[in-house]
Amino acid sequence: MAAESNAGELVQVVALLGAGVIAAPLFKRIGLGSVLGYLAAGLVVGPFGLKLVSDPQAILHIAELGVVMFLFIIGLEMQPSRLWSMRKDIFGLGALQVCACIVALMAIGMGFGQTAPVAFVAGTGFVLTSTAIVMQMLQERNHLHTPKGQHIVSILLFEDLAIVPLLAIVALLASHGETVSIMERFQSVAIGFAALVALVLAGRYLLNPFFRLLANSGAREVMTAAALLVVLGSALLMDFAGLSMAMGAFLAGVLLSESSFRHQLEADIEPFRGILLGLFFLGVGMAVDLAVIAANWQHVVLAVIAYMIVKALVIYGVARLLGTPHPESVGRAILMAQGGEFAFVLYAAATSAGIFDAETNAVLTATIVLSMVVTPLVVAVYVRIAPKPQVDTSGLDAPEDIAGTVLMIGFGRFGQIVSQPVLARGYTLSIIDKDAEFIRDIGDFGFKVFYGDGSRPEILHAAGAATAKAILICIDDKEAAIKIAEIVKDEFPMVPLLARAYDRGHAIDLLKAGVDYQIRETYESALNFGTEVLSVLGEEEELAAQIIEEFRETDRERFALEQIGGIYAGRSLIKGNARPADVIAARTGRQREQRAAEQAAAQEAAT
Structure with missing residues (x-):
């Protein structure tokens, strides 16, 4: 029985890996991005597809660590000075966008007939953009470190910070007017603040000596284990304090961003991050409850359309209000129009608190997942049809006579x-x-x-x-x-x-x-470099120059033959599949033998 159980679990692992390996490169090659590939693969192998995996929630609980590790790596690239320079975008742009979107989406919920508490939590969950999807798409398009990418990162950071007070608001709504003592509130805030201080102090004074000690031991696998310990330990500390695990990992990354072990940490975490983040998207795809969507398809589709359109319009309006150019505003609105993974946390808390019933939670979760699935497709369509940005040529002279x-x-x-x-x-x-x-x-x-x-x-x-x-x-x-x-x-x-x-x-x-x-x-520079390499290796200067000239001659002959008859026409000169280096070595060897024979003849004549 144990063997059958292990075999069943292995089938699930193989199915997940196989689906991801096939779907992600395929979708990326056709221009839809790897995220949509993972989501589609999860839907196929999940309980509403081929039923190869029966418990997507268990997969998601593990795969959420991929988001945690992803934010740790992002934190490694955010030096404190750089993060401080982004403070206006984080607490200005981020706060304005989040607050405006909450008001607009809460109005949408109340328009659907929801009560004010339900509409608030439902709309707020959709406001929290998917950090994993947006970061992944920014990274794939090399936009992460551009100014427009940094604006989006700032907004996402504020949203990560906002999950803490939002969870507190959910708890207050669940009290149904019951009073919460000032001592309890103070205790909750104090625990969170103490956890943040402890993490900052550990990052400032303990982590560098810790990694230096491990590096001196020479145990490569211990360094990898220590990197995982730092990421997961900081996430766990924040979770115990009632804060976001992702925020803890990000803060740990920021604290280590100026460490001499930064690149080593990134290299150790990257493989785990990539696998778990892909697994997260597979889990989201598997969590799409087709039965709930089928039973409430009109509600779900209408909610997705309404929430995404209204959120996109608000994001665009906020961006334009703050002076962002039109193309960047449109791109930001389309990229951030979906709900995110933190909504699952918020909705679960609301269900536990009695604000949502099970059906409402299922419908809203399906709405979030469907918006996440649609986003890469919408972005791909936008990239194809969007007009190319106009180049600012003001102040430049055009050639004229x-x-x-x-x-x-x-x-x-x-x-x-x-x-x-x-x-x-x-x-x-x-x-x-x-x-x-x-x-x-x-x-x-x-x-x-x-x-x-x-x-x-x-x-x-x-x-x-x-x-x-x-x-x-x-x-x-x-x-x-x-x-x-x-x-x-x-x-x-x-x-x-x-x-x-x-x-x-x-x-x-x-x-x-x-x-x-x-x-x-790079041709001439590479040949000059090769000449110097031969000299460093102890070859005579004259012989090094001769070898390089032999290569030039061979290259010219092959190049001429490739022009007129293709690469295989050169076999009359370069017999069989001989490499240029082989031809040069043969020629050089013959010349060495000839020179040695001449020197021997000269010595014999002299004697």
Whole structure:
């Protein structure tokens, strides 16, 4: 019997892992994001799908640790000075958005016929955005550390802090007018404050010496265990004090953000964080009670639509009121329109306190879960249909009837180096680039760069391409470089065209597009580096230079053959599947033997 039980549990584990491994990459590849993939996978394997997992709540209780660890890692990236600089956004923007959304969503609930306490708790739960979903999507899109991402993080931090007073309000609503002694209130506040002080003191004075002692022991697995101990211990301390576990983990991360062990801690926690966070989303998908949705589908769908639309409108209004640009306001409203995992905690407390009955709790929970499922899909649609942001070109000069000996397209690190010898010889440069912020910054160093897209013929004409003695393509976008090369050779076929290539394949494509000269951006620097490596290894300077020249020759031959007949045409020269290094070694070996024979003959003749 025990063996059958273990086998059944193993089937559940394998089913969860298999569903996540298949669904997350698939959904991410089609542009819907890994979060929606996990949610869909959970729905498929859960009790309302294939029934491979029967108790999603048990999975969720464990998987909530993934959210805790995620916030710990976010805290590691938030140095106290940086967090202090965000205080206006946290307690200004965050407080205004949360309060405005609570009022608006409470009105929606009362419009549905709910009593004031039920409407307040229901709306407040939906106000608490899903930290896990929003953070994951910001991270996947590399927006986490951008200014707009930091505004969203500030709001989420305030929402995490707000769960504490909201749970206290639920307890007060449950008293039905019964008085709560001042001593009890003071005791609750004192416990929470003492827990925060204890965590801060431990982080400030104990954690660094603790990790230093463990690092000196040399036991790698002990460091991993200690990292987990810090995260889970701080979360447990906050939970015992009646505060948010996620807030405890975040605060522990902040306290360790300036520690010399920061990167080690992040590396130790990351695997657990990734697995458990994926498991959390799987659990949310499994928790979608299709029976409740089917019985109350009109109510659930209407609640999801009403709550999400009203919340999005309020978020947009608050953002615009505080001067946020329209595109950022829309993006924030769409990304934060769903309910979050803290709503489950709030609704469970309300049910225990008698504010909700079981059916109300099930319907509201289904509403939250459905909003979380819909969010990645809505974001994906918005990303596809949203107009591209307009570049602020105020104060920048567009190219207009300018002329120079050389026209350079792109003035990044590659173009800046290329420009130096050209300018040193007295030639004039016409430079265009389409990065507005970069043009403003580079202007402070005395460079005159014009704003313009080199893939537009009219811009090239205005920039003096027709009269230039050479046109240089120095951008790092492979597709754009090929497009510009084709346009230049079509519009200005007599002007020499030189281009920066990303790799061998890109170089061949550029030559097909008609460029007169190309060079792979890291080619020469890598060869120089290789020469120095050989010297450090003890090779003679002359031999090191010879080996590098052999590589150049082999590379030129292979490159020419790849142009005319594909990579396998080179087998007449490079027999079989021999690597360039093998060919060079063979040539160098033959040359060494020939040189040794010549030296032996010379010595014999001398004797």
